[in-house]
Amino acid sequence: MAMNKTGKLNALMIFVLIFLGVLAIIIMGIFVYGGNLVEQTFHSIDVVIGDQNFTEVYDDTLGKGINAFLNGADEYGLGLLLGMIILMVILSFTFSENQKTWIVLEFVILIVAFIFAVMIQNTYNIIINSSTTFLDIYSVDLIKSSKFILNLPIIVPIVWAFIVILTYGISKRPRRTGEGIGF
Numbered sequence: 381m382a383m384n385k386t387g388k389l390n391a392l393m394i395f396v397l398i399f400l401g402v403l404a405i406i407i408m409g410i411f412v413y414g415g416n417l418v419e420q421t422f423h424s425i426d427v428v429i430g431d432q433n434f435t436e437v438y439d440d441t442l443g444k445g446i447n448a449f450l451n452g453a454d455e456y457g458l459g460l461l462l463g464m465i466i467l468m469v470i471l472s473f474t475f476s477e478n479q480k481t482w483i484v485l486e487f488v489i490l491i492v493a494f495i496f497a498v499m500i501q502n503t504y505n506i507i508i509n510s511s512t513t514f515l516d517i518y519s520v521d522l523i524k525s526s527k528f529i530l531n532l533p534i535i536v537p538i539v540w541a542f543i544v545i546l547t548y549g550i551s552k553r554p555r556r557t558g559e560g561i562g563f
Contacts, residue, residue, distance in 0.1 A: 405522060
């Protein structure tokens with residue numbers, strides 16, 4: 381990811397967080413739905429092949445992996461979202477020396493990101509409430525991840541403030557003695 385001369389990396393990171401976060405949780409919901417569907421289908425098959433029951437073989441093999449995914453899906457989604465925030469902070473700290481944005485521009489970016497976060501939150505709320513299946517997946521199986529997406533209007537300003545503090549405050553290099561007088 382290359383920065384232009386105005387250094388709009390903070391804006392890009394916040395929009396990437398919002399977009400990829402929602403996309404990741406929606407995809408995670410699709411995988412949970414598919415996992416539940418596979419689990420129900422294989423448990424409804426009552427076939428005996430030789431002396432092996434198909435459902436028992438499934439439970440001993442593939443069923444363990446699918447159940448492990450279904451039991452940990454919410455933690456995977458939340459970990460992905462928190463990992464993206466940590467990556468934003470690390471990138472902000474790493475690239476802060478090259479950025480030349482003004483704090484006013486950062487406030488404009490916050491306002492636009494906040495409006496975008498509210499729109500995403502409302503759309504996500506409409507999507508998960510559009511079907512009882514979606515509501516079940518996102519309110520039971522992915523509850524922590526859904527809370528994260530539904531609280532984006534609160535999370536975006538907090539992450540933005542933390543990144544701006546890192547960018548403009550903590551990460552500024554101290555001036556060396558003799559710098560600027562020809563040494």
